[in-house]
Amino acid sequence: MSASLDQIFVSGKQWLLSWLASAPEWVIQIASSFINIFALLGVFLTLFALMSVLERKILGRIQNRYGPNRVGPFGLFQPIADGIKMLIKEDIVPARADKIVHFLAPVLIAATAILALGIIPYGRDMTPFTIDGGILFFFAVGSTTELAVFMAGWGSNNKFSMLGAMRAIAQMISYELPLIITVLPVVMVVGSLMPNTIVAAQGGYALGFVPRWFVFTPWGATAFILFFVSGLVESNRTPFDVPEGESEIVAGHMTEYSGFKYATFFMAEYIGMFAITGLATTLFLGGWHAPIRMLEFIPSYVWFFAKLSTLLLVYVWLRGTLPRTRVDQIMNFAWKFMLPMAFTCIVAAAVWHYAGRGPAGWLWSLAVIAAVYFTLSILLDTRRKFAPRTYRFAE
């Protein structure tokens, strides 16, 4: 019973494809791809609508107010009202803007964000797009976002747009480095770039009850935190939302966008967030594996989406809690702290592997990470950074 429930979507797709059994091979291949694409779009656009209203509700609770509660029960139909509003709004294109580039930027940014979702295993046998170098594909597609942001900033012919695009590209390029390097230990330990293999390697339990997720090893926990913070920066969210700092540069690269084009940027940001948390779940939190053996009867995709929603909740929580950081603080943090720690994770993973992947390796890799962490905090002199503020010009 639980096995058939686990495979309900896979068998549903098989049933749909059985209608085409007599068609030639390439028709079945294309139909299979289309089913995957529609399933992916349906699930994640619904999740986007749900997330946009839930985020506002949770932020409202954090800030001691109600949040949207007028449309439908508990304000749940708010996304529909927002969608209609966005659709019928006037689409304003500045007279001096580069029309083609201005139009193509939101298209490109949404397309790349959705492409990145394709390689993540959402459940047992539920990877929409199986490819040998899946992790590499994710980052290759993600690196295109920078060009799209630049097109938005340059095409608008507005200084706020350009400044926002510059800030966004600067922080995306800086944090792409720790983001990719923190993935390396996992790839090293598993010996594969395929998300399916990485999830399969995290199955089973150590000592009989601790799941073999990489987040439960010292290097995995460090890499997970670094990956999570870098992902937060890549999706341009608070506390790292300087590219669209509304108190300084209106809305950054989205200043000259209105109506549905603005909504497309908004959607791309959320989809990018789903993709990066989905990859974090796959790499460190065991993908679709259950945390306890007793709970394995619950279908795999339920576990995946439970982990994904937990990470998304942390994103919203951080947004409600932390103020915006300065540009130079973001850059210093990336190059002076994140990058050395990311390299340490590689060394710690190697130590863990060669010490036999057991309790001894666990302690040794913890020692490596602790040593580098304390050395860094002494070298960077973090204590002196919190001295009373001195003013050079405003005295």
Place this chain on the structure above:
Amino acid sequence: MNSVAFIVIAIFTLAAGLAAATLQKLMHAALSFAVTFVGIAAFFFLLGAEFVGLVQVFVYIGAVAVLIVFTILLTRRDVEKDRMFNWSGVVIAIAVFGGLIWAILKTQSLSVAAPEIPALTVKRIGEVLMTNYVWPLQCVGLLLTAALVGALILVMEEKQ
């Protein structure tokens, strides 16, 4: 199936390349150049060289295209004004094209039937890079590190 895909990708890539060479605005040309990179990556995918295709997208669109675009942005000084047809460029282009065609047609291996190549997995590329080609890899790494340090020294503020 493959030849249809080849023709579609070829038309796409050539059109983007032509646009990059002829468009009036420099920024449009740079962006169509990025589209050409996508076309070349698609060729690698078609040939079954997944890894090379992904690295092509990663390096050329994520880094090189952004670099070109920024270079144009930071050095733009009315480049649209002094546009005149440059005949020496045409001559050099034709000479390079002719030289390449001559070299390709003279190649011996073209007349031999292509041997059956086993599927190129990322794992195999990694193994070969870490065993047979480890010295070239290290040299490239050293060169890139030197370039990085040099760039940093160039932009570093001089302390009085």
